Amino acid sequence: MARPVSSDLTVNVDFIKEQMGSSLDLVHRSFVCGADDRQQGALFCLDTSVDGVQVATVLRGLLELTNPPFDFPKAGSDLIERLSMTVIQAEEVETVTDLDQALNAMLKGQTVVFLEGSATALLVDTRKPPTRAVEEPSTEAETRGPRDGFTEDLMINLALIRRRLRDPRLRAENLVIGRRSRTDVALVYIKDVVRPGLVEEVRRRIERIDIDAVPGSGYIEELIMDNPRSPFGFLNTTERPDKLIGNLLEGRVGIVVDNTPFALIVPTVFWHWLQAPGDYYQNYMVATAYRMLRIFALLTSLIAPSLYTILASFHHEMIPTPLALSMAAGREGTPLPTLIEVLALTIMFEVMHEAGLRLPRAVGQTVSIVGALVIGEAAVMAGLVSPATVIVVSAAGLAAFAIPFYGASQAIRLIRIPLLILSGAFGVFGFVAGTTALAMHAASLRNLGQPFLSPLAPLHVADLKDTALRAPWWAMALRPHVARNAPSRRQRESTGAPSPPDRRRS
Amino acid sequence: MKLRRLAGAALVASMLLATGCWDLREMNQLALVMAVGVDKAETPGRVQVTVQIARPSARGKGSGSENGGGQSVYIATADGDTLFGAIRNLAQFTSRRIMWAHNNVVVIGESLAREDITPVIDFFTRNQELRMRTWIAVARGAEAKEILATATGMEDIPANSISALLRYAQLPGESVRSEVADVTHAFFAPDLNPVIATLMLKPRGLSPTQQPSQAEPGMQAVLAGTAIINKTRLMGYAERETGRGLLWLRAQMSNAVLTIPCPKGKPGTMAVEIRSPKVRRQSRIVGRTPVMQITVATEGWLSEQGCPTPTLRTTDLKQYVTQAMAAKIEAEMRATLDLLQQDLKTDAARYARTVHMQQPDWWRLNGAHWDEIFPQVKTQISVSATITKMSLYTRPMRAHTP
Numbered sequence: 001m002a003r004p005v006s007s008d009l010t011v012n013v014d015f016i017k018e019q020m021g022s023s024l025d026l027v028h029r030s031f032v033c034g035a036d037d038r039q040q041g042a043l044f045c046l047d048t049s050v051d052g053v054q055v056a057t058v059l060r061g062l063l064e065l066t067n068p069p070f071d072f073p074k075a076g077s078d079l080i081e082r083l084s085m086t087v088i089q090a091e092e093v094e095t096v097t098d099l100d101q102a103l104n105a106m107l108k109g110q111t112v113v114f115l116e117g118s119a120t121a122l123l124v125d126t127r128k129p130p131t132r133a134v135e136e137p138s139t140e141a142e143t144r145g146p147r148d149g150f151t152e153d154l155m156i157n158l159a160l161i162r163r164r165l166r167d168p169r170l171r172a173e174n175l176v177i178g179r180r181s182r183t184d185v186a187l188v189y190i191k192d193v194v195r196p197g198l199v200e201e202v203r204r205r206i207e208r209i210d211i212d213a214v215p216g217s218g219y220i221e222e223l224i225m226d227n228p229r230s231p232f233g234f235l236n237t238t239e240r241p242d243k244l245i246g247n248l249l250e251g252r253v254g255i256v257v258d259n260t261p262f263a264l265i266v267p268t269v270f271w272h273w274l275q276a277p278g279d280y281y282q283n284y285m286v287a288t289a290y291r292m293l294r295i296f297a298l299l300t301s302l303i304a305p306s307l308y309t310i311l312a313s314f315h316h317e318m319i320p321t322p323l324a325l326s327m328a329a330g331r332e333g334t335p336l337p338t339l340i341e342v343l344a345l346t347i348m349f350e351v352m353h354e355a356g357l358r359l360p361r362a363v364g365q366t367v368s369i370v371g372a373l374v375i376g377e378a379a380v381m382a383g384l385v386s387p388a389t390v391i392v393v394s395a396a397g398l399a400a401f402a403i404p405f406y407g408a409s410q411a412i413r414l415i416r417i418p419l420l421i422l423s424g425a426f427g428v429f430g431f432v433a434g435t436t437a438l439a440m441h442a443a444s445l446r447n448l449g450q451p452f453l454s455p456l457a458p459l460h461v462a463d464l465k466d467t468a469l470r471a472p473w474w475a476m477a478l479r480p481h482v483a484r485n486a487p488s489r490r491q492r493e494s495t496g497a498p499s500p501p502d503r504r505r506s
Numbered sequence: 507m508k509l510r511r512l513a514g515a516a517l518v519a520s521m522l523l524a525t526g527c528w529d530l531r532e533m534n535q536l537a538l539v540m541a542v543g544v545d546k547a548e549t550p551g552r553v554q555v556t557v558q559i560a561r562p563s564a565r566g567k568g569s570g571s572e573n574g575g576g577q578s579v580y581i582a583t584a585d586g587d588t589l590f591g592a593i594r595n596l597a598q599f600t601s602r603r604i605m606w607a608h609n610n611v612v613v614i615g616e617s618l619a620r621e622d623i624t625p626v627i628d629f630f631t632r633n634q635e636l637r638m639r640t641w642i643a644v645a646r647g648a649e650a651k652e653i654l655a656t657a658t659g660m661e662d663i664p665a666n667s668i669s670a671l672l673r674y675a676q677l678p679g680e681s682v683r684s685e686v687a688d689v690t691h692a693f694f695a696p697d698l699n700p701v702i703a704t705l706m707l708k709p710r711g712l713s714p715t716q717q718p719s720q721a722e723p724g725m726q727a728v729l730a731g732t733a734i735i736n737k738t739r740l741m742g743y744a745e746r747e748t749g750r751g752l753l754w755l756r757a758q759m760s761n762a763v764l765t766i767p768c769p770k771g772k773p774g775t776m777a778v779e780i781r782s783p784k785v786r787r788q789s790r791i792v793g794r795t796p797v798m799q800i801t802v803a804t805e806g807w808l809s810e811q812g813c814p815t816p817t818l819r820t821t822d823l824k825q826y827v828t829q830a831m832a833a834k835i836e837a838e839m840r841a842t843l844d845l846l847q848q849d850l851k852t853d854a855a856r857y858a859r860t861v862h863m864q865q866p867d868w869w870r871l872n873g874a875h876w877d878e879i880f881p882q883v884k885t886q887i888s889v890s891a892t893i894t895k896m897s898l899y900t901r902p903m904r905a906h907t908p
Binding site for chain 2: 325332338
């Protein structure tokens with residue numbers, strides 16, 4: 001299948017032209033150089049993804065070789081080799097003998113040079129794809145901590161990672177995925193920290209992918225996840241380089257995909273849902289309190305509508321009397337059963353959320369006003385829904401957004417609907433059955449060899465320091481269990497709580 | 507294959523829907539009973555049940571009160587051959603399903619209580635919707651329905667006022683706190699007799715717009731001592747001195763105010779508040795009958811000093827007050843014992859339980875005849891009172907003016 005570079009220039013030129021057709025962005029530059037302009041050559045590149053200045057430099061280098069000392073031999077296979085060692089003024093120069101390889105390199109943004117009589121093509125790295133500047137991550141804003149976020153450019157992203165870990169053992173393995181898109185995917189890990197076998201497993205899974213294009217990391221995520229039929233199967237994603245390296249240091253593997261500002265982190269466990277990078281930058285007590293708050297928010301978002309429904313429709317005796325009277329007062333004259341009320345309002349809430357995402361920014365305010373006033377206030381005033389239902393649904397909806405990991409928030413908002421229907425149809429029995437099934441399901445999941453609920457189930461007491469609570473850094477000298485590779489310490493053994501010098505022990 | 511699996515899933519899903527919402531009751535289909543009264547019906551052999559049901563619509567919705575209005579409770583009564591029958595008859599005209607789980611108060615009419623409280627206890631222990639922590643009271647000198655139909659207290663729902671009265675029954679120190687659980691427990695125990703708080707209608711409410719002299723005072727349900735039940739029948743009441751004495755005897759006193767006359771027969775009174783009282787009850791057998799030994803140790807706070815005793819020294823005053831307190835407490839206990847042993851012949855003082863626990867051998871032989879033995883039981887009482895709150899030793903305020 002491989003088609004070698006021909007020593008006949010026209011064959012090579014015809015091949016490229018035939019493959020590319022008459023693309024607007026294809027640049028074909030024929031030139032002559034060498035003594036007496038006897039040497040013919042051709043240069044190909046894609047106008048839009050190269051740095052014009054660099055291409056011109058390459059060209060000038062070739063064109064200026066009109067005189068000895070560089071005397072072109074009539075023909076010779078090592079001509080290109082010699083050129084690449086000498087006159088080409090570029091950082092990265094490569095020679096290939098395969099035409100397909102040369103074509104692919106050109107599509108990536110490299111400049112291809114063919115010379116008459118040479119069965120080798122010269123590839124010069126002149127890439128300059130259109131990129132965005134490094135900006136603050138929009139989905140993971142933090143008050144304290146770095147403000148740079150990943151962009152669509154893999155190289156920029158790797159630079160952001162590399163500048164945080166100047167460790168030669170930080171590796172970024174390149175894989176190319178997508179038959180047509182030929183997307184670069186980088187497996188990022190720290191060689192002596194990562195769990196043995198993990199990188200190999202991730203690589204195997206990614207290499208197995210045979211798809212024509214990978215427009216975003218979500219494709220890779222869905223194609224390598226362990227639990228494709230689970231609502232919790234998704235992987236941890238991040239826009240933040242600091243979050244990524246934090247995970248690398250815990251022995252995980254980052255999958256950075258070109259053209260996506262969202263890197264994947266594997267293995268993913270439940271606690272990632274509740275961890276925000278900011279936790280590590282602020283006081284550990286505050287961070288722990290916020291983690292607890294997020295657990296509360298997660299539970300509220302998941303079970304508050306169901307719990308409200310079973311109380312209001314089945315188990316009135318469980319409501320304290322004054323509250324029961326208030327709820328009964330609110331329900332006077334409302335036409336719908338509680339379940340339908342809660343369901344309808346929840347769906348309306350999601351519609352508002354979705355509309356808010358899609359609407360042009362200028363009319364965004366309209367949505368909140370119409371949503372809050374029309375749906376909430378007016379529905380209560382008209383006696384269509386009871387005020388308690390509005391409070392419960394909006395509290396649950398709001399609580400979902402307190403979960404730092406947006407994917408988890410979406411999953412919770414999805415799951416609460418079947419749970420609500422189950423509770424509304426079967427009362428406390430349905431609720432308990434639903435939540436139990438959910439807990440059992442979560443406990444059964446594994447993610448690249450790591451149980452989803454670990455370190456809680458199975459229990460690793462030492463690792464609980466960074467789950468529902470965030471222990472102070474001086475108390476976390478060991479890496480978590482997931483990364484029990486050779487150097488499992490991340491701090492000196494004697495590092496304890498900081499103390500003033502006069503009280504320091506030896 | 508795939509189609510069959512899909513069809514199976516659809517069938518299972520439709521099964522979920524087919525169950526409907528079994529047992530579903532929305533809150534606006536329920537009548538939340540806040541208080542229930544049980545009386546003898548006019549027709550002999552029948553009982554009459556009165557319920558006080560909250561009307562949520564009277565509370566209004568949310569912030570706007572435009573939907574509110576009307577009475578905050580709906581009071582209805584019906585009779586039947588049995589309690590359950592009477593309640594079923596209520597359903598003939600109450601538009602909503604009666605729900606008992608939020609019931610606060612059970613009131614038993616005096617005439618029914620004098621006859622037999624068994625049906626009430628029976629019904630309220632069998633009904634799974636009723637809570638055993640509901641307050642229970644006897645309507646003294648009244649029918650339960652009269653108590654229920656009276657707008658007592660400051661709450662929207664009179665039943666809430668009554669339940670608050672019963673909850674804080676120990677503050678005046680004359681009535682017991684009686685929950686259905688306690689009464690039922692005593693009812694079924696061979697060595698206990700139930701005691702129940704009582705409510706009485708008294709003209710206590712004044713109008714904010716009319717002078718008291720021009721308007722009839724409104725009726726209010728008032729805590730009025732303790733009803734003493736002999737197994738199944740109301741025998742009589744302990745109130746004021748005997749109400750307090752009963753609490754002392756039962757070791758349930760927590761707080762009371764005693765009035766003490768001035769020393770040396772001078773006009774005026776002092777008030778002492780009983781604080782952290784401790785009561786120990788011991789029994790022993792002397793000859794063939796048990797003798798009870800009741801030891802009371804209490805603190806007192808002098809909360810009113812209305813005696814013209816400028817010359818009395820603090821230590822003398824302290825001695826006088828503590829002795830007067832002790833004498834008063836003992837006198838109240840003696841009066842209660844007279845009431846229980848002579849008049850009512852009912853062991854409401856939990857003597858039987860104490861003897862049963864402390865003298866099991868004696869009880870095994872004689873327990874069955876306790877009703878005959880109880881009036882002969884001797885009681886030795888020793889009371890020690892102290893006053894610790896020094897700041898209250900001062901002379902009366904008026905004694906400061908020369």
